[in-house]
Amino acid sequence: MKINKFFIGGLLILGAVVYLIVSSTASTSEYFLTINELHAKGSSIVDKNLRVAGAVIGDTVKYDPATLTLTFEVAHVSGDNAQLETEGGLAKALHQAVLDPSRERMTVVYVGPKPDLLRNEAQAIVTGHLGADGIFYADELLLKCPTKYEEAVPNQAG
Amino acid sequence: MIADFGYGVLVVTLLVTLYSVFAAIYGESKKSAALVESARRAMLLTWPLLTLAAGILIYLLINNHFEVQFVYEVTSRSMPTYLKVTAWWGGQAGSLLFWSWLMSAFASLVTLRKWDRDREFLPWVIVVACVTLAFFLGMTIFFENPFAQLFQTVDGITPHTFQPANSILFTPQDGRGLNPLLRHPGMVIHPPMLYLGFVSFVIPYAFAMAALITGRTDDRWIRITRRWTLWAWLFLSAGLVLGSRWAYDVLGWGGFWGWDPVEIAAFMPWLTGTAFLHSVMIQEKRGMLKHWNMLLIILTYDLVIFGTFLTRSGVLSSVHAFAQSAIGPLFFGFIGLTLVTSVALIFYRWGALKSETEMTSMLSREALFLLNNLLFISILVVCFWGVIYPLISELFTGQKVTVGPPFYLRATGPLFAGLIFLMGIAPLSAWGHSTIKTIGRALWKPAIGAGIITVLLFFYYTRNLYAILGFFLIALVILVTLYEYWRGAYARQKAQGENVFVAFWNLTKRNRRRYGGYIIHLSISLMAIGILGINLFQKETQGTIGINDSIQLSGYTIKYKDVASWDNDALGVNFTRATVEIYDKDGHLLGDLHPRKDFYFDSQQPMTIPGQLASLKDEVYIILIDWQPINQASTTFKIFVNPLINWMWIGSLLFIVGIIIAAWPDEDPERVAVRAGKELKQTSAAD
Numbered sequence: 001m002k003i004n005k006f007f008i009g010g011l012l013i014l015g016a017v018v019y020l021i022v023s024s025t026a027s028t029s030e031y032f033l034t035i036n037e038l039h040a041k042g043s044s045i046v047d048k049n050l051r052v053a054g055a056v057i058g059d060t061v062k063y064d065p066a067t068l069t070l071t072f073e074v075a076h077v078s079g080d081n082a083q084l085e086t087e088g089g090l091a092k093a094l095h096q097a098v099l100d101p102s103r104e105r106m107t108v109v110y111v112g113p114k115p116d117l118l119r120n121e122a123q124a125i126v127t128g129h130l131g132a133d134g135i136f137y138a139d140e141l142l143l144k145c146p147t148k149y150e151e152a153v154p155n156q157a158g
Numbered sequence: 159m160i161a162d163f164g165y166g167v168l169v170v171t172l173l174v175t176l177y178s179v180f181a182a183i184y185g186e187s188k189k190s191a192a193l194v195e196s197a198r199r200a201m202l203l204t205w206p207l208l209t210l211a212a213g214i215l216i217y218l219l220i221n222n223h224f225e226v227q228f229v230y231e232v233t234s235r236s237m238p239t240y241l242k243v244t245a246w247w248g249g250q251a252g253s254l255l256f257w258s259w260l261m262s263a264f265a266s267l268v269t270l271r272k273w274d275r276d277r278e279f280l281p282w283v284i285v286v287a288c289v290t291l292a293f294f295l296g297m298t299i300f301f302e303n304p305f306a307q308l309f310q311t312v313d314g315i316t317p318h319t320f321q322p323a324n325s326i327l328f329t330p331q332d333g334r335g336l337n338p339l340l341r342h343p344g345m346v347i348h349p350p351m352l353y354l355g356f357v358s359f360v361i362p363y364a365f366a367m368a369a370l371i372t373g374r375t376d377d378r379w380i381r382i383t384r385r386w387t388l389w390a391w392l393f394l395s396a397g398l399v400l401g402s403r404w405a406y407d408v409l410g411w412g413g414f415w416g417w418d419p420v421e422i423a424a425f426m427p428w429l430t431g432t433a434f435l436h437s438v439m440i441q442e443k444r445g446m447l448k449h450w451n452m453l454l455i456i457l458t459y460d461l462v463i464f465g466t467f468l469t470r471s472g473v474l475s476s477v478h479a480f481a482q483s484a485i486g487p488l489f490f491g492f493i494g495l496t497l498v499t500s501v502a503l504i505f506y507r508w509g510a511l512k513s514e515t516e517m518t519s520m521l522s523r524e525a526l527f528l529l530n531n532l533l534f535i536s537i538l539v540v541c542f543w544g545v546i547y548p549l550i551s552e553l554f555t556g557q558k559v560t561v562g563p564p565f566y567l568r569a570t571g572p573l574f575a576g577l578i579f580l581m582g583i584a585p586l587s588a589w590g591h592s593t594i595k596t597i598g599r600a601l602w603k604p605a606i607g608a609g610i611i612t613v614l615l616f617f618y619y620t621r622n623l624y625a626i627l628g629f630f631l632i633a634l635v636i637l638v639t640l641y642e643y644w645r646g647a648y649a650r651q652k653a654q655g656e657n658v659f660v661a662f663w664n665l666t667k668r669n670r671r672r673y674g675g676y677i678i679h680l681s682i683s684l685m686a687i688g689i690l691g692i693n694l695f696q697k698e699t700q701g702t703i704g705i706n707d708s709i710q711l712s713g714y715t716i717k718y719k720d721v722a723s724w725d726n727d728a729l730g731v732n733f734t735r736a737t738v739e740i741y742d743k744d745g746h747l748l749g750d751l752h753p754r755k756d757f758y759f760d761s762q763q764p765m766t767i768p769g770q771l772a773s774l775k776d777e778v779y780i781i782l783i784d785w786q787p788i789n790q791a792s793t794t795f796k797i798f799v800n801p802l803i804n805w806m807w808i809g810s811l812l813f814i815v816g817i818i819i820a821a822w823p824d825e826d827p828e829r830v831a832v833r834a835g836k837e838l839k840q841t842s843a844a845d
Contacts, residue, residue: 005520029547
């Protein structure tokens with residue numbers, strides 16, 4: 001009898017936690033795509049929650065400080081770690097992606113302060129949605145700069 | 159040359175560590191006290207050795223030895239010396255060495271204690287500490303050598319531990335320098351604090367394992383490690399708070415916690431550690447939940463290893479991913495191995511860990527503590543799910559799906575609210591048996607007080623339902639805690655005839671764990687005020703304005719006065735500094751702010767430093783976005799008003815004070831008893 005009381009209480013909590021996790025996952029999850037995958041999906045993913053990673057093309061970065069509107073293009077980078085390794089690591093893969101004009105590209109629009117880490121060949125991870133115009137409207141912009149800090153070999157040095 | 163010597167020292171340390179493991183196990187199995195003593199001495203040797211290795215690395219860092227790859231990556235000529243020293247933990251290889259150094263320091267500290275009463279734990283504590291140390295040393299030596307040097311061969315320049323054939327040493331002119339974002343006082347002490355917390359949790363784990371192996375499964379191991387656990391918790395908490403403060407001051411997005419996988423990785427051992435701190439009390443007082451405590455400390459240990467790995471690797475996309483490496487599989491192997499072995503030991507001792515009493519009342523202290531544990535573990539499960547969900551979804555659907563901050567806020571919000579509610583009622587419950595009536599008797603006055611405060615807030619501050627509920631719970635906890643404190647002091651004052659302040663002081667001194675705990679509860683409530691404030695009421699705006707123009711936000715007027723830009727060649731930085739004046743509703747000048755943008759030439763990267771005007775009510779937080787260098791005609795600012803945020807930092811400071819009060823060493827009562835016994839014997843021998 002006593003055990004039952006605690007057992008039922010435990011079950012209730014467990015149920016509540018499972019409900020919280022499942023419902024929160026369902027309502028907030030974002031598809032994590034590469035640019036090739038994004039383009040392959042076509043219009044079926046317009047207005048869905050998305051997260052896309054790509055290499056920032058430095059020449060395309062435009063910033064309008066009056067409206068805080070940041071526009072830039074990103075080039076396709078593989079999302080597969082093994083593939084990145086064969087390309088010589090993330091830094092080299094990003095470098096290649098920016099140089100290669102045949103890579104698929106995507107235009108990103110973000111409104112907010114221009115992030116300190118935004119630069120040529122940085123890896124951008126943008127969260128937001130794809131507009132019907134094919135432009136990605138980002139709510140959140142994460143940047144990684146492997147070229148500067150974690151490149152294994154100092155090619156340009158000396 | 160000197161780098162090779164440093165590497166040699168690391169190799170010797172690894173051999174000494176392995177010897178220590180071997181001697182402890184073999185000595186224990188042969189019942190040879192001499193061998194165990196030899197193991198203990200070997201372990202004591204590791205700290206001087208690692209200090210030497212660290213000293214060599216620091217020497218290389220300070221003296222611009224850029225032929226060493228690690229030095230090249232994390233320092234540059236323009237960095238001041240103190241930053242060069244702290245660059246020790248600015249990259250993965252150095253961090254791992256730092257970890258090992260702390261591990262051996264703590265292991266040495268714990269072996270220097272008096273072991274008379276628990277000699278049988280000693281060999282196994284040595285084994286666990288040294289196996290952990292050996293793992294990190296092995297990582298450093300075989301995969302992440304901080305002493306690897308750059309060599310020029312026909313294939314280009316590559317780092318090597320040993321000079322390859324037909325190569326010459328390559329010394330770059332200058333290093334790449336520490337990422338400017340990391341050149342901040344918060345960042346200088348945040349990693350060591352976090353690591354101190356991480357590493358000191360290994361000690362209670364080592365004792366738990368020793369207890370399981372030797373079969374001494376009473377609460378002895380918990381009593382020995384209670385202070386260790388509190389200090390570990392202190393450092394881990396301080397590390398988390400400092401990291402938040404760094405993010406708030408440096409990352410310039412107006413917040414302090416982004417539910418980034420790396421933040422979560424540091425938060426997860428804190429969750430299990432906090433649950434552990436509470437649930438060991440049940441074992442001490444009631445002899446229950448012994449399996450559970452073992453499981454919690456094992457989880458904490460493996461989450462610490464997981465956290466160390468995650469904070470320094472690029473496995474999950476994160477703003478923290480300043481480092482990347484291929485040591486992941488080894489880390490997961492080690493975590494898997496220790497987890498399976500430890501859990502197997504629990505099953506091996508299953509019978510011995512049986513509870514001595516049964517839980518009967520749903521409202522007893524132990525039942526509420528158990529509920530608190532379940533909530534902490536639920537938050538852990540939510541966090542863990544969020545972190546690994548991309549991996550799981552990819553495995554099952556081939557599609558990577560991630561979750562972001564909204565997921566964590568939505569899923570953990572009710573759980574945190576539940577924890578705050580428990581903080582309000584658990585201190586009023588009794589061990590063994592409580593009823594709604596007994597709790598209600600102590601609760602009704604604070605509850606009425608909290609109700610009045612909530613009604614006032616409803617009319618004068620906010621109509622937001624979540625905020626009202628949150629503030630009610632927070633007010634309840636604060637009032638309950640203060641009331642309990644006051645009742646204790648009042649009783650003392652009457653019984654002892656002390657004045658109020660002396661009574662408060664003595665009350666705390668007599669039961670530091672309890673009243674330190676109350677202070678911690680109070681501080682968590684204050685932090686919760688700040689967290690509610692910034693999450694529910696943050697206001698933001700932006701604008702491009704000319705000199706003497708202004709922007710309004712939340713009753714504040716922000717007036718732009720001036721912007722100046724200049725180079726500092728010694729530091730290699732260009733500074734741009736704006737001056738803005740802040741006025742309140744009635745037009746009173748509150749102060750000048752100086753939001754800045756620093757541009758670091760060596761890394762070609764800007765760093766944004768907000769201007770902050772803090773008060774208890776809110777904080778004006780201004781970021782300089784853009785400016786016209788010539789005519790200063792238009793300058794763009796982003797402005798946040800963060801209500802109540804400073805309660806977060808006030809709460810954090812009080813939190814640290816609370817832990818120090820609870821953890822402050824007092825004389826071990828058993829040793830006092832032993833000493834008294836000895837004196838007794840001496841006097842009787844003299845008779």
